[in-house]
Amino acid sequence: MGTSCGIIGLPNVGKSTIFNALTGGHAPMAEYAFCTINPNHGVVTVPDQRLEILAELLSKKNPIPTRIDFMDVAGLIKGASKGEGLGNKFLDNIRTVDALIHIVRGFHNQDVVHPTGRINPLSDIEIINTELMLADMQVLEKAGDKTRKMAKSNDKELLKRLDHIDLLHEHLNHGKMLKTIEQSWDTQILLKELGLITHKPVLYIVNTDEDNVDSKIINQVEDYSRQTGSECLSIAGKIEEEISELSAAERSEYLKAMGIEHSGLEKLILKSYKLLNLITFYTLTTDLQAWTITAGTKAPQAAGEIHTDFEKGFIRAEVFHFNDIQTQGSEHKVRDCGLLRSEGKEYVVKDGDVIHFLFNV
Ligand SMILES: Nc1nc2c(ncn2[C@@H]2O[C@H](COP(=O)(O)OP(=O)(O)OP(=O)(O)O)[C@@H](O)[C@H]2O)c(=O)[nH]1
Ligand SMILES: [Mg+2]
Numbered sequence: 159m160g161t162s163c164g165i166i167g168l169p170n171v172g173k174s175t176i177f178n179a180l181t182g183g184h185a186p187m188a189e190y191a192f193c194t195i196n197p198n199h200g201v202v203t204v205p206d207q208r209l210e211i212l213a214e215l216l217s218k219k220n221p222i223p224t225r226i227d228f229m230d231v232a233g234l235i236k237g238a239s240k241g242e243g244l245g246n247k248f249l250d251n252i253r254t255v256d257a258l259i260h261i262v263r264g265f266h267n268q269d270v271v272h273p274t275g276r277i278n279p280l281s282d283i284e285i286i287n288t289e290l291m292l293a294d295m296q297v298l299e300k301a302g303d304k305t306r307k308m309a310k311s312n313d314k315e316l317l318k319r320l321d322h323i324d325l326l327h328e329h330l331n332h333g334k335m336l337k338t339i340e341q342s343w344d345t346q347i348l349l350k351e352l353g354l355i356t357h358k359p360v361l362y363i364v365n366t367d368e369d370n371v372d373s374k375i376i377n378q379v380e381d382y383s384r385q386t387g388s389e390c391l392s393i394a395g396k397i398e399e400e401i402s403e404l405s406a407a408e409r410s411e412y413l414k415a416m417g418i419e420h421s422g423l424e425k426l427i428l429k430s431y432k433l434l435n436l437i438t439f440y441t442l443t444t445d446l447q448a449w450t451i452t453a454g455t456k457a458p459q460a461a462g463e464i465h466t467d468f469e470k471g472f473i474r475a476e477v478f479h480f481n482d483i484q485t486q487g488s489e490h491k492v493r494d495c496g497l498l499r500s501e502g503k504e505y506v507v508k509d510g511d512v513i514h515f516l517f518n519v
Contacts, residue, residue: 161450162227163361163430164252167261168282169233170270172365172395174198176261177230179399180423185230187399189270197251198230204431205424206438208480208510209448215483218446224438225450226430229255235273236285239292249293253353257361257434259426260286264364264375264392279364279375280382287356291330294354298327301352322348330356337387359433363426364392389433393422437509440480457505461515471517475501480510 165173169191178185181200186193203223213221232248239249252258262279263272274282302323309316322345329339336349336357349357362383364376376392383390401409401421413421420428437453439460440446449463462469482497483489492498507513 161225161434161436162229162255163257163259164255165228165230165259165261166234166252167286168263168273169193169235170272171233171261171263171282172265173230173233173261175395175399176363176365176393176426177228179395179402180228180426182402191233191235191271191273194230194232197232200228200230201225202228202427204427204438204448204450205420206448208438209440209446211484212440212480212512213446215487216442216446216489218442220445222445222447224448226427228259233273234286234289236289238289239296249290249355252355255358257359257430258355259361259363259430261363261365261395262375262379264366264372264379265394265396266367266372277375279378283362283379283382287335290355291333291335294336294356295327295330297352297354298323298330302327318344319348326354335386360386360388361426361429361433362388362390364390365395366392368394368397389429391422391425391429393426398422437507439507439509439511439513441513441515451507453509455507456503457501457507457513457515458503460507460513461517464515467519468515468517471519472503473516473518475505476514476516477501477505477511479508480512483512 165177167173170189174185174187174194177183177198177200178187180202183198183200185198203225206223209221209223213219229251231251234248235242260283262282263277264279266277302320305316305320305323309320326336326339326345326348329336336354337359339345341349362379364379366372366376371392371394380390398421401412402423404412409421435453436450438448438450440448441464449460451460451463457475458469458472461472461475476498478492478498482492486492486495486497
């Protein structure tokens with residue numbers, strides 16, 4: 159499916175630092191604003207304990223985890239929707255992502271310039287969200303003008319479209335992001351088709367100092383996230399970036415010594431997964447592989463993630479659950495206990511299902 163997240167925020171908040179930590183990448187980071195001009199892309203594997211347990215129980219080497227794409231883009235400043243800073247170029251980059259990771263500055267380092275002179279998490283967030291809303295309004299105004307011209311012939315479909323466009327515009331005009339609008343099927347299509355930004359789910363990340371973490375900033379952003387139906391997480395970006403440079407063994411030793419189960423980055427990946435309402439299922443052919451789908455996906459569409467032929471020629475799915483094999487200890491026992499089920503086209507895949515698809519091409 160290619161799940162993707164765009165990393166956004168003011169200039170110099172540590173977007174590239176966190177991106178590098180996540181992806182093990184080497185995007186340039188600097189204490190001056192607009193260090194990033196062209197977007198950086200990176201792929202992150204989703205940490206998955208169940209996959210490791212399955213690999214052990216099924217004696218499969220090198221299981222293939224599922225992945226999320228991350229994109230680090232240029233910083234956004236006030237007036238971006240009118241072309242200030244790197245303006246619209248930046249905004250176009252995030253029209254296609256599934257979710258936004260909005261980084262908020264929570265570290266105090268004087269050497270790193272803050273674009274407005276001082277840290278104020280809520281007004282920092284507002285600057286970005288206002289620009290995103292203005293950008294969406296511009297898109298809707300253009301789409302509205304075009305549709306109005308075409309609808310002169312009183313075409314019912316076009317008039318309906320115009321109503322939806324006006325409804326979305328009106329919502330933004332009240333200073334509300336589109337994610338808070340009640341979505342009918344028609345508006346959902348429009349949101350996607352026009353590449354509108356403010357309906358995308360948001361995960362706010364407070365990038366904190368390594369020590370003397372400012373809990374006031376974190377609390378403010380947490381409250382804001384709760385009120386706006388978003389998720390929130392705080393991480394010390396710079397430390398995470400340094401940890402990510404370590405070898406896997408050194409990293410786990412370090413985390414153990416610090417008494418931490420998941421690194422901040424693992425938490426970030428898992429939260430992104432939750433934010434997007436994603437679940438994992440597994441297939442077992444030559445390789446053991448994890449796949450990502452949206453919760454609620456039916457068996458044929460899940461099969462389509464692997465190959466379009468699997469969906470077209472879907473016959474049935476043989477399914478057992480991760481918990482079954484974990485309790486029984488082997489695939490044989492799962493079969494012997496009658497826990498392997500045969501499911502049809504209407505079956506809604508569950509998180510943790512292990513599936514063998516039967517199809518006909
Ligand atoms: N002390 C401290 N410094 C940080 C932290 N995260 C980033 N920095 C520093 O802040 C500066 C900006 O970081 P970048 O990652 O380049 O920021 P950015 O948001 O990508 O900036 P632009 O691409 O210019 O928009 C760099 O000098 C980083 O070393 C942090 O958690 N703590
Ligand atoms: Mg950058």
